[in-house]
Amino acid sequence: MDLELRDKVAVVTGASRGIGLAVTRALVEEGVRVIAGSRTSTRELEELPGVRVVRVDLSAETGPADLVTAALEHGSLDILVNNVGAVTPRLGGFLEVTDDQWTRSLTLNLMAAVRATRAALPAMIEAGRGAIVTVSSVNAFLPDPLVIDYGVAKAALTNFSKALSKEVGAHGIRVNTVSPGPVTTDLWLGDQGMAATVGAAKDADPAEVAEGVATQSETGRFTHPQEVADLVVFLASDRAGNVTGADHVIDGGLTKTV
Ligand SMILES: NC(=O)c1ccc[n+]([C@@H]2O[C@H](COP(=O)([O-])OP(=O)(O)OC[C@H]3O[C@@H](n4cnc5c(N)ncnc54)[C@H](OP(=O)(O)O)[C@@H]3O)[C@@H](O)[C@H]2O)c1
Numbered sequence: 001m002d003l004e005l006r007d008k009v010a011v012v013t014g015a016s017r018g019i020g021l022a023v024t025r026a027l028v029e030e031g032v033r034v035i036a037g038s039r040t041s042t043r044e045l046e047e048l049p050g051v052r053v054v055r056v057d058l059s060a061e062t063g064p065a066d067l068v069t070a071a072l073e074h075g076s077l078d079i080l081v082n083n084v085g086a087v088t089p090r091l092g093g094f095l096e097v098t099d100d101q102w103t104r105s106l107t108l109n110l111m112a113a114v115r116a117t118r119a120a121l122p123a124m125i126e127a128g129r130g131a132i133v134t135v136s137s138v139n140a141f142l143p144d145p146l147v148i149d150y151g152v153a154k155a156a157l158t159n160f161s162k163a164l165s166k167e168v169g170a171h172g173i174r175v176n177t178v179s180p181g182p183v184t185t186d187l188w189l190g191d192q193g194m195a196a197t198v199g200a201a202k203d204a205d206p207a208e209v210a211e212g213v214a215t216q217s218e219t220g221r222f223t224h225p226q227e228v229a230d231l232v233v234f235l236a237s238d239r240a241g242n243v244t245g246a247d248h249v250i251d252g253g254l255t256k257t258v
Contacts (some may be wrong), residue, residue, distance in 0.1 A: 003237035005079075006031035011071045012085030013058055013116055019135060022195065022225035022239030023081050024051060026233045032079070035071035037063075055241045058084045058112040069118035074126060081114035082122045082134040082157075087150040087187060089194055091201045094148055102149050109153035112135065114160060119199045121168065125170045129172040129238045134161050135176040135228070137252050145200075154179075158247055165245030175245035176235045181251025182213050218253025 002024065010027050014020040021044055024034050036045060037056045045053055054070045055061045071077050086230045090097050113134055118126055124130030139151035140158040145205055158177050160169035163177035188194045195206035195213075200210070214221050231250055250256055 001239065003030050003233065003239055005233070005237050005240060008032045009074050009076055009078055010076040010079035010081060011035045011037065011038050011068055011077060011116065011120065012081045012083055013064065013067065013112060015046050015053075016040055018075060018187060019180070019183060019228050020081075020083040020087075021045055023083060023232050024048060026226070026229040027079070027081075027123035027236070030233060030237075035067065035072060035074070037067040038062045038084070042185065054206055054235060058107045059117070064112050064116035065119040071120075077120055077123050078127075078130060080116060080124075080130070080132045080216045081232055082116055082132065082234065083185075083232075084112050085109045085137075085148050085150075086153075087133065087194065089146050089197050090148055090203075091146070091197070097149055105149035105158075106153050108155050108159070110152060113157055117164065121173070124173050124190055125168070125171045127172075130168075130174075131240075132161070132164075132173065132175045133235045134158075134175075134177045135232070136161070136179045136182045136247065137254055138179050138249065140177075140247075142255065151210060162245050164245075169244055176237075176239070176240075176245070177247045177249055178228060178231055178235065179249045179251070180223055180228050181217060181249075181254040182210075182222045183228060184224055188213075216254055221252060223227070223250055223252060 008034050012024045015024045016038035034051045037054045041053045056067050136158045137154040140154040159176045161175050195210040199206040199209045
C-alpha cells in the first residue's frame with residue numbers, strides 16, 4: 001500500500017530511541033523529511049537519511065515550540081507525532097509522590113504535546129490540512145497506582161486529543177491517539193526501566209518481571225516499536241483520511257474490556 005507520504009514534513013518528539021526512533025525510521029522509509037527532537041542523539045538516528053536532529057529538552061517551557069519552529073523553516077508541517085514521554089514507578093505509593101514529581105510527569109507526558117501542538121496548529125490551519133498522532137498509553141484507561149501520575153497525564157493526553165479533534169476537523173486536520181501496552185524499549189527493559197526498577201524493589205529478576213507482564217497479554221509478548229510505528233505512520237497518512245478523534249489500542253489483547 002502506497003501511503004502517499006513522499007516529500008511531506010514531519011516533527012517527531014522523543015526521537016532518539018524506542019518508539020520515536022522507530023516512527024522516524026518508518027516515516028523516512030515513506031520519503032518523509034523528519035525533524036527529530038530529543039535531548040541527545042544516537043547513531044541510529046544520525047544514520048537515517050533526510051532527518052534533521054534537533055537537540056531539545058521537551059520538558060522546558062519553550063522546547064516543544066523551538067522544535068516546531070525548526071520544522072517550519074522547511075516551509076510546511078504536515079505531520080506532528082507527539083511521542084515523548086517517561087514513567088517512574090511509584091514504589092512507595094501515592095503518599096510519597098511529591099508535587100515536583102507530579103509536575104515533572106504532567107509536563108513531559110502532557111504539556112510537551114500541548115505545547116508542540118499549539119506551535120504546529122497555526123501553520124496546519126493555514127495550509128488547511130495536517131495530521132497529529134499522539135502516543136498515549138493503555139494506562140490512560142487502565143489506572144495503576146504504580147504509575148499514578150503517568151496514568152493521569154496519559155488520560156489527560158487522550159482527552160486533550162479527542163477534544164482538539166472536534167475543534168480542528170473542519171480545518172482538514174486529523175487528531176488521533178495510539179495507546180500501546182508494554183513495548184520493548186528502554187522505558188520497560190532498559191537499565192533504569194520499569195522491569196529493572198520493580199525487580200530491584202521486589203528482589204526479582206527484571207526478565208521475570210517483564211515475562212510476568214507479557215503473559216497478561218493474549219499474545220503473550222510485548223509489542224515491538226516497529227509495530228507501533230507502522231500504526232502511527234498509517235494514521236499520519238491520507239489513507240486514514242476519515243479517521244480522527246479516535247484512540248487506537250495496540251497491546252496484544254492486554255485490555256480485557258471492549
Ligand atoms: N515502552 C512502553 O512500554 C510504552 C507503553 C505505552 C506508551 N508508551 C509511550 O511511548 C512513548 C515513547 O516511549 P518509549 O518506550 O519509546 O520511551 P524511551 O525508549 O524511554 O524513549 C524516550 C524518548 O524520549 C526522549 N526524551 C525523554 N525525555 C525527554 C526530554 N525531556 N526532552 C526531549 N526528549 C526526551 C528520549 O531521548 P533523550 O533521552 O535523548 O532525550 C527518547 O528518545 C512515551 O510517550 C511513552 O509514554 C511507551
